[in-house]
C-alpha cells in the first residue's frame with residue numbers, strides 16, 4: 001500500500017517511510033492511497049480474540065507486507081503486554097446505553113501509550129534493518145511526551161526531545177517525562193502554548209537540512225501509525241457490544257483529533273459506527289467546526305483537561321481531505337490559509353460528509369467538574385477531567401439508538417489536583433507511578449523559537 005500526502009504535492013511512499021517521516025515533505029499528512037476494508041465476517045471474528053490479535057489484524061492491513069506478519073504479531077504482543085489490565089482496554093458500564101472504554105492501563109497512564117508502545121517497536125525494527133538512527137522531536141500537550149519517553153527511553157536507535165508548554169501541564173504529566181535518566185532523552189519546557197510547540201515541530205519537520213542532519217521524525221498524531229494503532233480499540237470495544245450486527249456510537253474527548261479521526265478510519269474500514277461525538281473543552285475549535293462549518297482558531301485557554309487545550313487540530317486536515325473527495329490542492333490551499341488567517345470555511349458538501357459521522361459539543365469547566373462529582377456519587381467511580389468532558393457530552397446527547405462507548409483517555413491519578421478539588425478525595429495512584437514524586441527532574445528551558453530549538457536538537461545529536 002502507498003501513502004499519499006493530504007496536500008497532493010509529495011511523492012507516494014510505503015508504510016515504513018510514512019512512519020519514519022511523520023509529516024510529508026509538502027507539509028501535508030500521510031494517508032493511504034486507498035482505504036483497506038474488512039468484511040462483516042472478518043469483523044465478527046474479532047469477538048473473543050485478544051487485543052494483540054485484533055491489533056495485528058488491523059495494523060497488518062496498513063503495513064501491507066512491509067513487515068512480516070509474525071514479526072508484527074510479536075510486536076503487538078510485546079506492546080500490549082506493558083498494559084496492566086488483562087483486557088488491555090476494558091469496558092465498564094456507567095449508565096443505560098453508556099459504556100466507558102478505559103484506555104489508560106499502559107505505562108504512562110494515558111491513552112497515548114496504546115499507540116506509542118507499538119510505534120516504538122515498529123520504528124526500532126525498521127531503523128535496525130536500515131542501520132539508521134532517528135531523532136524524535138515531540139510536542140506534547142501533556143500525555144504524548146510521557147508516553148513517548150516511556151516507549152523510547154533506552155532504545156539504541158532513537159534520540160527523543162520532548163517539548164512541553166511550560167507551566168501548562170500537570171505535575172504528574174511532567175514527571176513522567178522529566179524523571180527519565182536515559183541518555184537518549186531530553187525534555188524542554190517551552191515558554192509558550194502547546195500550539196506554539198506544535199508549530200515549531202511542523203517547521204522543524206519541513207526543514208530538510210535539519211531532517212537530514214539528525215534523522216528527524218515525529219510521533220505526534222500527525223504520524224499515521226498512531227492513527228492506525230488507535231483505530232484498534234474502536235473495533236475491540238464495538239465488537240464487545242454487538243458490532244458488526246449492531247451499530248455503536250462513540251463519545252471522544254478531543255484535542256488534536258487523532259482519536260476522532262481513528263474512529264473515522266475504523267468506520268471507513270467497515271465498522272458500523274453511527275455517530276462520533278467530538279467532545280471538547282473551552283478550546284472548542286472542533287466543536288464549532290462541526291456545528292457551524294467554520295474552522296476558526298481562537299486563543300488557547302487553560303482548562304482542567306490540559307491535553308485538549310488546542311486550537312489547531314492537526315488531524316482535522318485528514319478529515320478535510322476525505323471530505324473534499326481527496327482533493328490535495330484544495331486541502332493544501334485551505335490549510336495554508338488557516339496558517340495565515342486562522343480560518344477555513346468548510347465547503348457545504350464537505351461539511352455534510354463530516355456530519356454523516358461527527359457531531360461536535362463543547363463542555364464548560366463547570367460541567368466538567370459537575371460530571372466528575374455526579375459520576376463519583378452515582379457509581380463510586382473516579383474519572384479524570386478529559387474523560388468527564390466525554391461523559392458529559394454523552395449525557396447531553398439525545399435520541400441515540402446505538403449504545404455509546406465513551407473513551408476514557410487518562411487515569412484520574414494523572415490529574416490528582418483537579419479530582420481532589422471536585423470530590424475531596426485523591427485518586428489511588430497505580431503502583432508504577434508512585435515512585436515519580438521522589439525522583440529528581442531533568443529538563444531545560446527554551447523560548448518558543450524555532451532557531452533555539454533547532455540549535456538544541458543539533459547539539460543533542462552531536463552535529
Ligand SMILES: *Cc1c(COP(=O)(O)O)cnc(C)c1O
Pocket residue numbers: 110111112142143144221253254255256257258259260307308386409410
Ligand atoms: C491527547 C489526549 C486527548 C486528546 O486526544 P486527541 O487525539 O489529540 O484528540 C484527550 N485526553 C487525553 C488524556 C489526552 O492525553
